[in-house]
Amino acid sequence: MRASDRAYAALRDDIIEWRLRPGTVLAEVEQSERLGISRTPLREALSRLTAEGLTTTAGGRGVVVTDISLEDIDELFELRETLEGKAAALAAERGDAALFLQLQKELLEAPDLISGADPARHEYYELVGRLDEAIDAAISNSYLAQAMRSLRVHLVRVRRLAADDAARLTAAAAEHAAIAEAIAARNPRLAEAATTVHLHRSLSHVKATHTPH
Amino acid sequence: MRASDRAYAALRDDIIEWRLRPGTVLAEVEQSERLGISRTPLREALSRLTAEGLTTTAGGRGVVVTDISLEDIDELFELRETLEGKAAALAAERGDAALFLQLQKELLEAPDLISGADPARHEYYELVGRLDEAIDAAISNSYLAQAMRSLRVHLVRVRRLAADDAARLTAAAAEHAAIAEAIAARNPRLAEAATTVHLHRSLSHVKATHTPH
DNA sequence: AACGCCTTCAGTGTATACATAAATCCACTT
DNA sequence: AAGTGGATTTATGTATACACTGAAGGCGTT
Numbered sequence: 001m002r003a004s005d006r007a008y009a010a011l012r013d014d015i016i017e018w019r020l021r022p023g024t025v026l027a028e029v030e031q032s033e034r035l036g037i038s039r040t041p042l043r044e045a046l047s048r049l050t051a052e053g054l055t056t057t058a059g060g061r062g063v064v065v066t067d068i069s070l071e072d073i074d075e076l077f078e079l080r081e082t083l084e085g086k087a088a089a090l091a092a093e094r095g096d097a098a099l100f101l102q103l104q105k106e107l108l109e110a111p112d113l114i115s116g117a118d119p120a121r122h123e124y125y126e127l128v129g130r131l132d133e134a135i136d137a138a139i140s141n142s143y144l145a146q147a148m149r150s151l152r153v154h155l156v157r158v159r160r161l162a163a164d165d166a167a168r169l170t171a172a173a174a175e176h177a178a179i180a181e182a183i184a185a186r187n188p189r190l191a192e193a194a195t196t197v198h199l200h201r202s203l204s205h206v207k208a209t210h211t212p213h
Numbered sequence: 214m215r216a217s218d219r220a221y222a223a224l225r226d227d228i229i230e231w232r233l234r235p236g237t238v239l240a241e242v243e244q245s246e247r248l249g250i251s252r253t254p255l256r257e258a259l260s261r262l263t264a265e266g267l268t269t270t271a272g273g274r275g276v277v278v279t280d281i282s283l284e285d286i287d288e289l290f291e292l293r294e295t296l297e298g299k300a301a302a303l304a305a306e307r308g309d310a311a312l313f314l315q316l317q318k319e320l321l322e323a324p325d326l327i328s329g330a331d332p333a334r335h336e337y338y339e340l341v342g343r344l345d346e347a348i349d350a351a352i353s354n355s356y357l358a359q360a361m362r363s364l365r366v367h368l369v370r371v372r373r374l375a376a377d378d379a380a381r382l383t384a385a386a387a388e389h390a391a392i393a394e395a396i397a398a399r400n401p402r403l404a405e406a407a408t409t410v411h412l413h414r415s416l417s418h419v420k421a422t423h424t425p426h
Numbered sequence: 427a428a429c430g431c432c433t434t435c436a437g438t439g440t441a442t443a444c445a446t447a448a449a450t451c452c453a454c455t456t
Numbered sequence: 457a458a459g460t461g462g463a464t465t466t467a468t469g470t471a472t473a474c475a476c477t478g479a480a481g482g483c484g485t486t
Contacts, residue, residue, distance in 0.1 A: 040253070043257070044256070044257070044260055047257055047260050047261065047264075048260065048264060051260075051261060051264040051265075052264075053356075053359065072355075072356075075353075075354040075355060075356050075357065076356055078299075078303075078354055078356075078357065079354065079356045079357045079360060082295055082296065082299045082357070083295065083360075086291075086295040090291075140288075141288040141291055141292065142285075142288060143266075143285075143288050143289055143291075143292045143364070143367075144288065144291065144292045144295070146266065147292060147296075147360055151356070154356075
């Protein structure tokens, strides 16, 4: 793997997991020494992070980790509702019904995963990720898929702000199942509505349990 | 200005204006010599272009200019309808009515600009650009604005495929005026509908006058 | 004592030299 | 004659040296 890829992945993880807090200045020499690479691949990594919006160039004085405020979360979910609502509707029109029926079935059994032994709920998040991927594939629109992918980076960062307790995850699983069911039923408007409901519940939960860092 | 910025702007223009055709391989040494800079800033420019989707890295054999097919245009307008429809609705909710009323007035007089002396219709495109900027500012959602900005790069590229004759531009100006009017009237659903109508007409025009390069 | 200018330093911006990997072409073998 | 393997060449990937800009601190002057 290329050094710039490793640097990008490492910095991206550090930012998403809040190990690098907003406002932190990422000096080139400092970070390149920390990651054990030279400045050239590090600069490429920083470029990619800045293009994604995780960092911003502070006018010739290095790049700083972007802040995420409560207003940002509102804006983020406003765009998310637009994109994912449309995506769910398109998936209902174009998707493979059998696949989403299977996903619905698994999501209805998700409470078993949530109450299971794994505290990180790895299997649960993997299942939700499979639903996202299935929708991405079903819409067959690379531009829309790309826009959603770039959004998800910021969303993971926000999710780390909220406490994902078992009760919320169980409810979320049911909401995801409803989305999958609507897509499998080839009902675009229902799929969009189910997505809207899910996102509003998610946003309410994030804002309710938001813990300032 | 930084050398990497100049290289980025030059390459971006070359791609958008179809001077660099899809499939063209942008070798680092070749392009850096052509632009009179070294490979380092050129690489940064290529990174940014690739992040925007104007180029793709061809696995160890340089980056190539991305192709735009007819299906891409459909996908592009599908996303555009989603984003700009939402943006128009939000602008109707949050925008400054007086500003959009003024823009509507100017747009209704746009036929004068189109039939004017300037064959490039510089004043007309500047006016449409002001409408875009006004909507961007009104929505007060940086993530949505960012998504639309990255989309517009590809749209300019598509526009160069179509013949923007006076008749179409006159009709487009009227459609833009209708959008501005709906926003000024603080009617979100009407603003979204007017945007949908305008985009469908634009798409039809592009596909009708599309000239394969 | 406060304000302004100059010097110094730190850090990014750029160029170039070197390493590495992949693709192509030629030769050899089957 | 065709396919495969290796060598060469060409391109990207990385490191480092140098240049330039911007800032901060100290010293001098008012």
